[in-house]
Amino acid sequence: MRPLLPSRRSVVGGLAATAMLGAPALRAQAPPRVVVIGGGFAGASLAQALRREDAGIAVTLVEPKASYIACPLSNYVIAGLRDIEAQRFGYERLPGNGITVVPQAAVDVDAARRQVRLADGGTLDYDRLVVAPGIALNFDALPGYDAAAAELMPHAWQAGEQTLLLRRQLEAMEDGGLVVISAPASPFRCPPGPYERASLIAHYLKTHKPRSKLIILDAKDSFSKQRLFEAAWKALYPGLIEWVSLSFGGKVIEVDPKTRTLVTELGSHEAAVANVIPPQRAGVIAARIGVADATGWCPIDPVTFESKLVPGIHVVGDAAIGGAMPKSAFTANAHAKACATALAALLRGRAPGEPKLVNVCYSLVAPGYGISIAGVYSPKNGLLADVEGAGGTSPLDAPASVRAEEAAFGEAWFETITTEAFG
Amino acid sequence: MTRALVNVPKTAKRGDVIDVRAMIAHPMETGYRMGPNGVPIPRDIITRFECLYDGEIVFAAEFFPAMSANPFISFSTVATASGTLTFRWTDDAGKVETATAEIAVS
Numbered sequence: 001m002r003p004l005l006p007s008r009r010s011v012v013g014g015l016a017a018t019a020m021l022g023a024p025a026l027r028a029q030a031p032p033r034v035v036v037i038g039g040g041f042a043g044a045s046l047a048q049a050l051r052r053e054d055a056g057i058a059v060t061l062v063e064p065k066a067s068y069i070a071c072p073l074s075n076y077v078i079a080g081l082r083d084i085e086a087q088r089f090g091y092e093r094l095p096g097n098g099i100t101v102v103p104q105a106a107v108d109v110d111a112a113r114r115q116v117r118l119a120d121g122g123t124l125d126y127d128r129l130v131v132a133p134g135i136a137l138n139f140d141a142l143p144g145y146d147a148a149a150a151e152l153m154p155h156a157w158q159a160g161e162q163t164l165l166l167r168r169q170l171e172a173m174e175d176g177g178l179v180v181i182s183a184p185a186s187p188f189r190c191p192p193g194p195y196e197r198a199s200l201i202a203h204y205l206k207t208h209k210p211r212s213k214l215i216i217l218d219a220k221d222s223f224s225k226q227r228l229f230e231a232a233w234k235a236l237y238p239g240l241i242e243w244v245s246l247s248f249g250g251k252v253i254e255v256d257p258k259t260r261t262l263v264t265e266l267g268s269h270e271a272a273v274a275n276v277i278p279p280q281r282a283g284v285i286a287a288r289i290g291v292a293d294a295t296g297w298c299p300i301d302p303v304t305f306e307s308k309l310v311p312g313i314h315v316v317g318d319a320a321i322g323g324a325m326p327k328s329a330f331t332a333n334a335h336a337k338a339c340a341t342a343l344a345a346l347l348r349g350r351a352p353g354e355p356k357l358v359n360v361c362y363s364l365v366a367p368g369y370g371i372s373i374a375g376v377y378s379p380k381n382g383l384l385a386d387v388e389g390a391g392g393t394s395p396l397d398a399p400a401s402v403r404a405e406e407a408a409f410g411e412a413w414f415e416t417i418t419t420e421a422f423g
Numbered sequence: 424m425t426r427a428l429v430n431v432p433k434t435a436k437r438g439d440v441i442d443v444r445a446m447i448a449h450p451m452e453t454g455y456r457m458g459p460n461g462v463p464i465p466r467d468i469i470t471r472f473e474c475l476y477d478g479e480i481v482f483a484a485e486f487f488p489a490m491s492a493n494p495f496i497s498f499s500t501v502a503t504a505s506g507t508l509t510f511r512w513t514d515d516a517g518k519v520e521t522a523t524a525e526i527a528v529s
Contacts, residue, residue, distance in 0.1 A: 247493035249428050249446060265444055265495070266428045 031058045032347040035116050035126040037106045037285060039063030039091060041070070041329040042317025043132030044421040045336035047099045054344040055098060060124055062116065063091065064105040068422070071190065072329045073414050074159040078167050079200035081367060087159055093423030109289040111310050128343055130305075131291060131298075132317045132332070133283025134158075135189050138296065141279040142255065149257035153274040156197075157189060169273045170204060176211040177272030180262055182252040184279045185219040187297065189318050189327045192224040192363045192373070194277055199229065199365035202237040212272075216243045217264055218250040224326070225363060225373050225393055232365040252276070282319035289313070297321045302379035304352050305339040314339055323383030324375070331359045333417050354379055356387070362410030370394075370406030425449065429510050431524035435502035443474065443482070445510050446495045447520060453488035471513045472496060477506035502528045 034050060036043045039061055047061045067090045076082035091101045104118040109129065116124040137155060139146045145153070156166040170179070179201055183194035198216050205212040222245075223229075233241045244250035249266025256263070260274045281287075281296025291298045291307040298315040299308040302323065307313045316335035318327040325331045338355035345352040360374040376390035394406060430444040447469065454466025468490065474482040481500045510522045 247446065247495070248426070248448070249430075265497075266430045266446060 031056050032127045033058045033060070033125060034128050034130060034343060034347070035060045035062060035124050036130045036132060037062045037116065038132035038134060038283065038317070039065070039068055039101075040132060040134050040317060040332065041417065041421050042134070042319075042332035042336050043130065044068070044091070044094070045333045045417075046130055046132065046316055046340055047094065048097060048420060048423065049337045049340035050343060051098050053340050054348070057344065057347060058100070059098065060100040060102055060126075061091070061094060062102045062104060062106045062118070062124070064103060064119070066090065066103065069159040069163075070329070070414075070418060071157075071159045071193075072417070073411070074156070074163050075193070075197045075200045076364065077159075077163050078156060078170070078197060079204045080167065080171075081200070084159075084164060087163075089418055089422040091422065097423060106285060109285075109313070111289070111312060114312060126312075127347060128312060128314065130314045130316060130339065130343070131286060131289070131307075131319065132315070132336075133285050133319050135280040135318050135327075136282065136284050138279040138281045142252070142276070144255040144257065145276055145278055149255065150276070152257040153255060153260060153271075153276045155277055156275060157193075157277050157280070166273070166275055170201065173209065173212070173272045175209040177209065178269070179205070179212065179214045179273045179275070180269050180271035181214070181216045181275045181277065182255075182262055183216060183218045183220065183223070183277055185246075185251075187327060188277070188280050190361075191326045191328075192229075192361050194218075195223055195225070195229045196363035196365070197275070198241055198243075199232065199237075199363070202233070202240050203366050206237055206240060212240075214241050215269060215271075216241065216250075217252050217262055217269065218243060218245055219252070220250075221246045224361070225371055227396055228371040228394055229363075229365065231396060232369065232371070236366050236369070282315075286315070286319050291315055292319070293321075295321070302382065302384045303354055304342040304346065305335060314343065321383070323377070324386040325357065325359055325377050325384045326361065326375075328359055328361050329417055330361060330413070331357070333420060334358055357384060360413070362406060362413060364407055364410060368407050369400075369403040370408070370410045371403070372406050372409070425520050427510065427512065427520055427522040429508070429522045429524050431508050431526055432502075433525070434527045434529065437502060437504070437528050439502045440499050441502050441526070442497065442499050443508065444495070444497045445472070445474070445522070446493060447512050448493050449512070449514070451486075451488070451490050451492045451494065455488070467515055469494065469512045469514050471511075473511045473513075474498075474500075475509040475511070476500065477504065478509075502526060504528050 070087045108117040154162045154166040156162040249264045254263040260271045282292045286292040300320045305314040317332035334357040342352035357377045362372045371394045373393045374391040376387040377384040426448040428446045452467040472484045505528045512520045
């Protein structure tokens with residue numbers, strides 16, 4: 001008789017489903033609830049975009065920090081070109097747009113009951129959950145490096161005190177010192193970031209400590225906008241920046257924070273200032289609630305951004321496996337808007353449409369000298385894939401006026417994107 | 424000039440097993456690829472790698488077209504005496520690149 005059991009179960013399930021049909025109708029007056037965990041570019045932009053999309057949806061943003069310090073343009077701070085307070089954004093304008101801001105850490109999620117548990121023991125019920133936890137530094141992947149080591153060899157890859165620490169170390173360094181940046185293998189937050197940082201630190205060194213040198217130890221054999229960066233380095237900072245690729249022993253396999261030494265497969269470098277950008281993974285809550293896979297990142301449906309591992313939970317921003325899309329604030333904003341449109345459709349019983357997403361990354365190689373890379377992406381084979389023939393990079397030979405324009409575009413973009421996220 | 428990098432511990436105790444790493448910048452062109460105008464790109468690979476410890480071969484390898492560009496070799500040997508490790512890469516044309524490293528054994 002055992003083969004009959006599944007069909008009996010499905011009969012019971014069918015009855016239960018029929019009985020449940022009344023439930024949404026009963027709640028017809030109650031607005032659908034979306035809870036967003038994480039108030040960075042992805043989470044805050046999503047909360048705002050969702051309210052713009054459908055003001056009938058109740059949106060709650062869960063973020064323990066009182067303010068957010070943005071990473072884009074934080075390399076300007078390291079080079080002494082910008083005040084860190086210009087990078088700080090609060091959530092005070094979000095309630096005016098109908099968003100409930102809960103200044104709490106989310107500690108766990110019960111996906112079956114569709115409930116978020118908060119640090120103070122409170123709970124939030126949701127119809128759809130969005131997780132936007134950004135990155136966590138993967139200290140396990142680099143022997144010798146941990147939170148204590150980061151106080152001596154800053155990563156400055158999550159903007160804030162670390163950004164200022166790297167700035168202070170550069171200021172305190174004697175002329176003639178060696179600055180070493182270690183760049184991780186892909187995927188990681190902000191692919192052109194290490195090279196923009198090298199450029200702007202080189203600008204500072206050239207201006208203030210001209211006998212100094214900068215080495216980039218890279219776990220890759222190529223990097224974003226490489227030809228543009230290398231041409232700019234040759235023109236602006238000849239002999240100052242040395243890039244060591246993976247094949248030439250660039251992969252850092254161990255660090256010793258006491259001596260600020262970076263050990264590679266083929267040697268070691270003792271730095272006066274060491275900026276260790278370690279391997280990364282999705283923010284810690286992703287693994288706890290089961291939306292991160294063995295890679296440490298979160299597989300998603302490229303149309304709805306719903307987790308492929310836990311239904312009802314959507315993942316946006318750096319934590320998501322973005323296919324061909326790089327991890328950037330621009331991408332986080334694009335994810336947020338596409339996911340908001342999909343959520344509004346799903347919550348109102350419509351089929352979500354296929355999104356087209358855009359990413360542009362501006363990098364500054366010197367004040368008034370900007371370069372960019374752009375791409376267009378659409379869902380293909382379960383991932384966000386590059387749309388062939390779209391996008392590109394700044395021209396390799398362009399007049400100074402084009403570089404100056406791109407530098408201004410980068411700063412204008414920052415104004416736009418922070419306004420979209422934080423109001 | 425071809426660039427070769429080697430990594431040998433500067434000091435070791437007699438009998439220690441030491442890690443030795445060597446890398447040479449080389450295209451390792453297979454001979455099977457077509458150039459831009461449909462003309463085959465001639466084969467140009469390193470065919471043999473040797474490491475000599477005070478003149479005696481402690482490690483050697485034959486390379487073939489399937490090897491990647493910039494081949495990286497890592498192996499271990501026993502530190503027997505203070506001396507010189509000599510690394511030799513021989514290519515298709517018989518040209519030899521060398522690199523050396525000193526080790527002090529106590």
